[in-house]
Amino acid sequence: MDTGPVVVVGAGQAALEATAALRAGGHTEPITLVGAETVPPYARPPLSKGFLTGRVGTDELWLRPESFFARQDVTSVLGDPVVEIDRDADRVRLASGEWIGYGTLILATGSSPRRLSVPGAGLEGVVALRSLSDAEELRCALREAGDLLVVGGGFIGLEVASVARGLGLRVTVVEAGPRLMGRSVGGTLSAHLAALHRAGGTRVLLERELVALRGERGRVQVAELNDGTRLAADVVVVGIGALPNTALAAQAGLTTGNGVVVDRWLRTSGRNVYAIGDCARFPTPHAARPVRLESVQNASDQARCVAAGLTGNRRPYTSVPWFWTEQCGVRVQMAGLTLPHDRAVVSGSAAEGRFTVFRFRDGRLVGAESVNRSADHMITRRLLADGAAGPAPDEVARPGFDIRRHLSRTG
Amino acid sequence: MAKITYKHPDGTETVVEVAAPNTVMRGAKLNNVEGIVAQCGGSAQCGTCHVYIDEGNRLPLPEMHEAEDDVLYGTASERRPTSRLSCQLPVSEDIDGLVVHLPPTQT
Numbered sequence: 001m002d003t004g005p006v007v008v009v010g011a012g013q014a015a016l017e018a019t020a021a022l023r024a025g026g027h028t029e030p031i032t033l034v035g036a037e038t039v040p041p042y043a044r045p046p047l048s049k050g051f052l053t054g055r056v057g058t059d060e061l062w063l064r065p066e067s068f069f070a071r072q073d074v075t076s077v078l079g080d081p082v083v084e085i086d087r088d089a090d091r092v093r094l095a096s097g098e099w100i101g102y103g104t105l106i107l108a109t110g111s112s113p114r115r116l117s118v119p120g121a122g123l124e125g126v127v128a129l130r131s132l133s134d135a136e137e138l139r140c141a142l143r144e145a146g147d148l149l150v151v152g153g154g155f156i157g158l159e160v161a162s163v164a165r166g167l168g169l170r171v172t173v174v175e176a177g178p179r180l181m182g183r184s185v186g187g188t189l190s191a192h193l194a195a196l197h198r199a200g201g202t203r204v205l206l207e208r209e210l211v212a213l214r215g216e217r218g219r220v221q222v223a224e225l226n227d228g229t230r231l232a233a234d235v236v237v238v239g240i241g242a243l244p245n246t247a248l249a250a251q252a253g254l255t256t257g258n259g260v261v262v263d264r265w266l267r268t269s270g271r272n273v274y275a276i277g278d279c280a281r282f283p284t285p286h287a288a289r290p291v292r293l294e295s296v297q298n299a300s301d302q303a304r305c306v307a308a309g310l311t312g313n314r315r316p317y318t319s320v321p322w323f324w325t326e327q328c329g330v331r332v333q334m335a336g337l338t339l340p341h342d343r344a345v346v347s348g349s350a351a352e353g354r355f356t357v358f359r360f361r362d363g364r365l366v367g368a369e370s371v372n373r374s375a376d377h378m379i380t381r382r383l384l385a386d387g388a389a390g391p392a393p394d395e396v397a398r399p400g401f402d403i404r405r406h407l408s409r410t411g
Numbered sequence: 412m413a414k415i416t417y418k419h420p421d422g423t424e425t426v427v428e429v430a431a432p433n434t435v436m437r438g439a440k441l442n443n444v445e446g447i448v449a450q451c452g453g454s455a456q457c458g459t460c461h462v463y464i465d466e467g468n469r470l471p472l473p474e475m476h477e478a479e480d481d482v483l484y485g486t487a488s489e490r491r492p493t494s495r496l497s498c499q500l501p502v503s504e505d506i507d508g509l510v511v512h513l514p515p516t517q518t
């Protein structure tokens with residue numbers, strides 16, 4: 001396919017993977033990666049995990065060595081964001097004023113943390129974790145802090161809570177909803193993780209909201225909740241979700257709405273313009289409605305799908321969504337998009353800390369949430385990818401159920 | 412330092428020197444060897460750094476942990492007796508000369 005020069009906006013997970021996959025797929029036209037951050041593409045997952053303890057060093061975050069760009073003949077422009085897309089002339093303008101022409105444009109602008117809107121949200125010590133520099137700031141702050149408040153019981157907040165407990169801090173998690181990770185997982189897993197965090201010494205406060213942060217000399221010290229509770233806090237981590245970076249696309253007149261809207265081939269409403277990763281909202285066979293997902297799997301698989309299309313192997317994006325998180329020393333893995341579902345069957349033992357919740361819609365397996373049961377997770381992913389029927393709910397409910405039998409059946 | 416050979420499905424190979432304390436997965440990344448995806452970055456969660464150890468291998472490799480074994484049940488390319496996750500193979504002089512075959516697909 002004649003793509004013309006490719007320009008990728010963003011230099012994160014999706015952007016890098018798209019570039020690598022284009023070259024691996026034999027693409028020879030010029031490629032330019034334009035990133036707002038000053039550092040080369042890196043992995044974000046360790047930022048809320050091993051990076052905070054020092055177990056994972058900065059060197060281990062880079063997705064490719066420095067030599068990648070020269071070797072693959074890819075131009076990277078860092079620290080100079082794209083500020084305008086001129087769709088009539090097929091070119092983008094950078095903050096520095098430079099124009100770059102494209103034959104194909106890939107938007108991989110990611111997402112930004114939702115900001116707190118309470119008084120005191122701007123105090124020092126209040127951190128929303130997204131970038132390497134946020135993580136460096138948090139890592140320093142955790143070293144000196146005694147009391148950590150995590151606002152929001154989602155993945156990132158809970159991972160930070162878990163790490164901070166390990167470092168010996170007093171930790172409180174405040175979640176407005178009735179359970180942890182309520183938007184992404186079912187009640188069984190929520191309850192299991194809440195119990196693990198509490199057993200580890202973290203205070204988990206549900207159905208409670210932060211109303212104000214107070215401090216002295218510009219630094220946060222105290223948090224006030226809507227029930228009048230006051231908590232000591234020298235570091236506050238805000239983990240209340242993320243919003244897609246769509247401003248650039250919207251300004252250019254591309255269709256947006258909780259993400260840059262794309263079709264099954266990840267094409268935006270604009271000619272030769274694609275969107276991938278955290279910023280894209282796409283239709284998928286795994287959900288009834290278009291979705292926007294924030295995961296490495298999604299960024300990486302969408303990048304490869306677009307690259308395949310541009311190197312002569314066009315196919316719709318159908319990958320099975322999956323996600324992982326590490327908290328309280330357990331491996332939690334999720335396959336498929338399980339909400340809404342109408343039946344959940346647990347296999348294994350929550351008491352022993354090894355179980356999978358298999359979820360069904362109209363009697364059909366739609367996903368699984370596993371704790372220390374990676375085989376269940378992996379095989380569920382495979383069954384969903386193959387469109388295989390998978391086990392029926394009653395079969396899962398029977399004692400001694402082993403999903404590995406289904407693998408051999410689908411071969 | 413260890414010399415590691417990555418054999419690609421198309422019959423070509425890439426031979427690189429990898430320093431400890433890296434893994435065979437990381438060795439591929441550091442040397443621009445494509446064909447290993449490693450979405451989870453090396454925590455044995457994703458199964459996208461799957462390799463086949465060369466049949467003739469005599470070098471000592473670490474025993475497989477349960478998590479690795481579990482993950483290998485769902486790799487995109489078929490599991491064989493020689494299957495390993497390359498993120499679970501630390502590089503040391505003991506595995507100097509290791510040959511791994513990259514599977515046709517990781518995702």
Ligand SMILES: Cc1cc2nc3c(=O)[nH]c(=O)nc-3n(C[C@H](O)[C@H](O)[C@H](O)COP(=O)(O)OP(=O)(O)OC[C@H]3O[C@@H](n4cnc5c(N)ncnc54)[C@H](O)[C@@H]3O)c2cc1C
Binds near residue numbers: 015034036277
């Ligand atoms: C702390 C943390 C922990 C996470 N843990 C996990 C995990 O355990 N598992 C998992 O699957 N996922 C995890 N994620 C999510 C995962 O990292 C993201 O889904 C993934 O990085 C998305 O890739 P992306 O390329 O779409 O966005 P990003 O990696 O965010 O890259 C987008 C880049 O585009 C840049 N950009 C934005 N606008 C412009 C512009 N106009 N011009 C130029 N550049 C621009 C941004 O600065 C950014 O660098 C985590 C995320 C965070 C923040």
